[in-house]
Amino acid sequence: MKIENIKKEFPIFDEKIQNNDLVYLDSANSSQKPKVVADRINEFYTKQFSNVGRSVHYLAVAATNLYENTRSSVQKYINAKDKNEIVFTKGATEALNLVANILGQNYLKEGDEILITELEHHSNYVPWHFLRKSKNIKINFAEMNEDGEVTLEEIEKKITPKTKVVAITHLSNVTGAILPVKEITDLAHSKGILVVIDGCQGAPHLKLDMQYLDCDFYAISCHKMYGPTGLGVLYGKKKWLEELPPYQGGGGMIKEVKKDSISYGELPNKYEAGTMATAQVIAFDESIKFMESIGIENIMRHEADLVEYGQELLQKNNSVKLIGSPKNKGGVLSFTLEGIHPHDIATILDEDGIAIRAGHHCCQILHDKLNIPASARASVGIYNTKDDLDKLNDSINNCKKIFNLK
Amino acid sequence: MNLKELYQEIILEHGKNPRNLGKTDDFNKDAKGNNPLCGDNVHVYLKLNGQKIVEDISFEGSGCAISMASASIMTDLIKGKNENEAKEIVEDFLGMIKENPELKSEYLQDDEKTKLMCLSGVKQYPMRVKCATLSWHTLVSALENKKEEVKTEN
Incomplete structure (x- = not known):
């Protein structure tokens, strides 16, 4: 599939949004959905629906096979060693909560330390914060430098003999910095420290190879990968998922239940209690096929071109202040305009049909560090073009005009 | 509009x-408000005299243009009103921002109504209504001596 024609695969771009053609620059928040994904959900509900993993009737068996097919597809897509290392969750947030919870239950001890970074999304901070309360765990922060990066050296500096887990983002949703996750993982492992990666922004935009990366856990958000909402993936090394206790209890995750004893099911059922997001899992297979049909290398090249173009454009624009200038940058352009609050920017851009995000992007620590309450963020996906970024720039100029800025 | x-x-x-930006000397009532969506913060200070008339009112805060302008306009026209008048004006304003086509309160002069109607444009941007109403909810909280910070969740 040619990247130039990709927009056609997304029906939303045929719609007029408040009489405008849609310029969608909010993919770091959530991506739009190709027709194949939306159709697959409809097809499953109208022609194939059944719950999975329970009944023995035809539809149940067929649905179970479809569900497990996606697990295999994800395994291949991220090059995990074993299919059972793929756990479906209701989102990346739940995936990270799951990891923090099970490590808290049966791995971490009072006084242990967790190292995160100032770049982290709240979902890779708050679940660890719970352990501060319940287990007296200490959280340390690796600092962001002026370019909006967290370096390997900074991580090394902040590791102490008590550090048991390093939990880091793969790609910052604000500065766009791509962290040296492989090097960080190798360093942490050399000191016997576990590595948890928040891959929400990494998975849609970067090549993933779990066996090469060797991290212990990796969280994925499916709705940012052109897939359905309500679905996430937790990759966990088999050794950990086998050793650590379950997260939630309920149907599907048990082996045997007696009045005086309960034994738990094998992987991956052990971590998939209750009826799962069946339709979403099955439709996510289409997202993966869709991304594979374009090729991650092509996606990465296309988005790198867009970011470079957008960065140059905004750098030339007076009064625009870009947040972060990391050497290794993903498809995120966060900025402020002097004298204009980001929400005023977003409202004015919206009037021109341009969808961006304004706020703290669930990264208050990072915004506090920059001493700003909020920022505006344009983020790209495979369907964006240079024309979209030109329109962004024009609309920013419109903002400046309204606010009498030069 | x-x-x-x-x-x-x-x-x-x-x-x-913005008018009345700062902290009133000898204020005897105050309240804080926060709009998590935009990160708008406002702190309203009031000085009520024995007859419950607002002798002075001011605010401190930071946020988007809509929230700051709304706080500024509010403080301007609440000054000199008594507590009950102030509460009625707040209700009138919130009603207008929500659904009413115009302001009804007899405590507002025509030119004051015109000023407030400038903000009616935010009706078209439902996500931004909270920005316009934050300082008003905070004013009520101050008048009622509520201790908790106002959150614009509704």
């Missing part, structure tokens, strides 16, 4: 030079 008119009127009038 279109977006440009909304922003231009507000900004010309209050956005760049």
Whole structure:
């Protein structure tokens, strides 16, 4: 599939949004959905629906096979060693909560330390914060430098003999910095420290190879990968998922239940209690096929071109202040305009049909560090073009005009 | 009213030079408000005299143009009103921002109504209504001596 024609695969771009053609620059928040994904959900509900993993009737068996097919597809897509290392969750947030919870239950001890970074999304901070309360765990922060990066050296500096887990983002949703996750993982492992990666922004935009990366856990958000909402993936090394206790209890995750004893099911059922997001899992297979049909290398090249173009454009624009200038940058352009609050920017851009995000992007620590309450963020996906970024720039100029800025 | 008119009127009038910005000397009532969506923060200070008339009112805060302009306009026209009048004006304003086509309170002069109607443009931007109403909810909280910070969740 040619990247130039990709927009056609997304029906939303045929719609007029408040009489405008849609310029969608909010993919770091959530991506739009190709027709194949939306159709697959409809097809499953109208022609194939059944719950999975329970009944023995035809539809149940067929649905179970479809569900497990996606697990295999994800395994291949991220090059995990074993299919059972793929756990479906209701989102990346739940995936990270799951990891923090099970490590808290049966791995971490009072006084242990967790190292995160100032770049982290709240979902890779708050679940660890719970352990501060319940287990007296200490959280340390690796600092962001002026370019909006967290370096390997900074991580090394902040590791102490008590550090048991390093939990880091793969790609910052604000500065766009791509962290040296492989090097960080190798360093942490050399000191016997576990590595948890928040891959929400990494998975849609970067090549993933779990066996090469060797991290212990990796969280994925499916709705940012052109897939359905309500679905996430937790990759966990088999050794950990086998050793650590379950997260939630309920149907599907048990082996045997007696009045005086309960034994738990094998992987991956052990971590998939209750009826799962069946339709979403099955439709996510289409997202993966869709991304594979374009090729991650092509996606990465296309988005790198867009970011470079957008960065140059905004750098030339007076009064625009870009947040972060990391050497290794993903498809995120966060900025402020002097004298204009980001929400005023977003409202004015919206009037021109341009969808961006304004706020703290669930990264208050990072915004506090920059001493700003909020920022505006344009983020790209495979369907964006240079024309979209030109329109962004024009609309920013419109903002400046309204606010009498030069 | 279109977006440009909304922003231009507000900004010309209050956005760049908010009235009553600061902390009233000898205030005897105050409350804080926070709008998590935009990160708008406002702290309203009141000085009520023995007859429950607002002798002085001011605010401190930071946020988007809509929230700052709204706080500025509010403090301007609440000054000199008594507590009950102030509460009625708040209710009138919130009613207008929500659904009413116009302001009804007899405690508002025509020119004051015109000023407030500048903010009616935010009706078209439901996500931004909270920005316009934050300082008003905070004012009520101050008048009622509530201790908790106002959150614009509704």
